[in-house]
Amino acid sequence: MFRSTAIALTLALAALPAAAEPLARQLFGAVQAPSRGDSQPVGTYARGCAAGLVALPESGPTWQAMRLGRNRYYGQPEMIAYLEDLSRFAASLPGWKGLYIGDISQPRGGPMTGGHASHQIGLDADIWMLPPKRLDLSRSARESIGSISIRTEDQTRVNGNWTPQHMALLRAAASDPRVDRIFVAAAAKIAMCNAAPRGDRAWLQKIRPIYGHNVHFHVRLKCPAGSPLCQVQKPTVAELSKGGDGCDDTLNWWVTTYLEELRHPPKKPKRTGPPPKSAKTYVMSDLPAECRTILASP
Incomplete structure (x- = not known):
């Protein structure tokens, strides 16, 4: 239902004036699965989307994905490989079984419903500071446990x-x-x-x-080779x-x-005109044009 709603809304955008467009974070937050086809980061880390993202397995030999209910454990293949590699190193450290991994991106990237300005193209990931003592946490435990x-x-x-x-x-x-x-x-x-x-x-x-x-550190990867739509920071x-x-x-x-x-806080001059756009207020016309296709594709 969520996916069909997002697609229907996206297809209707072309007929709407910009002021009537739904917020991009509502559309991307409603989609539950990645698009098919090749992976591709589009736009910038804080103003973009992503095609063909890969889900980090919920649990692995040296990691667990946390806060699964957010559905933010999707990344570019390079990010998933990086996290798995780093978790193996973490497991070699005294007192660490591996890594607890927080938010990466939504299934198709894009602005999130809350919590981040970036994480929009599958190349950002949060890694908890909490050393894992066990890697068999239940789904419910992963929603309630906190980092340090x-x-x-x-x-x-x-x-x-x-x-x-x-x-x-x-x-x-x-x-x-x-x-x-x-x-x-x-x-x-x-x-x-x-x-x-x-x-x-x-x-x-x-x-x-x-x-x-x-309570976590945030890793940002470079644009992968062969990603012409990814804008280098x-x-x-x-x-x-x-x-x-x-x-x-x-x-x-x-x-x-x-x-x-x-x-x-120092006093700031009174703002004139509309406030600057952000991940909270972007509509689809604020994102790269390719994001419409990615959102609506199967």
């Missing part, structure tokens, strides 16, 4: 949950050539910058501090500078000025 935070409440330092195994896992995750960047709490990035030895720091450049990533200043590892003075901004502005 690896930073203090004031957000400035890692706490006792942070271990050398977390750093080893993130180092392995970032060292894979398929990875574009990894988002994690600033406190974790600082801890890794302080602990990484000289001569073994190139992987740190891919580790990016960001708010809210204290623009490099940052750190990427453009030779040998930058992101451990310079700018990292301290995240645990000083940034936190102060969160507590005491």
Whole structure:
């Protein structure tokens, strides 16, 4: 029923003015299965969709997919292979049976009904900070169990949950050539910058501090070869500078000025005109044209 509703709505879009279009997140969130055919990421990580996505098996020898009720465990084949590879490495770490894997993408990507601005083309995945002690959790347990935070409440330092195994896992995750960047709490990035030895720091450049990533880290893969519709993310200043590892003075901004502005937001000039579009407000005309075909295809 959900799938037929989404297809019917999509076919009707051409006859509607833009203002009457349903939200793209409602359409993509209603589809329960991937499209058939070759896999293809379309658009950007935060403004796109995906064809031919592959479901991560709910359980494997070294992983379990979490929050199955969300139906967000679909990714490009490269992402599924990457997660399986990284989970095997995780299983080699003391105290880890493998990985608990959170949201990847919806069956056809696109804007999500809630929770993410990105994860739209099957090349983003969230990996829990909680070391799995068992990999036989029931479906109901995977809905109720929670991860752990690896930073203090004031957000400035890692706490006792942070271990050398977390750093080893993130180092392995970032060292894979398929990875574009990894988002994690600033406190974790600082801890890794302080602990990484000289001569073994190139992987740190891919580790990016960001708010809210204290119970999981977010892996983003590069556009796969042969994906002409996938838009490469623009490099940052750190990427453009030779040998930058992101451990310079700018990292301290995240645990000083940034936190102060969160507590005491600076006054902003009054906005004129409509607010900028986002994953919450995109309609189909805001996405690449190919997304209409992907949404309506069998």
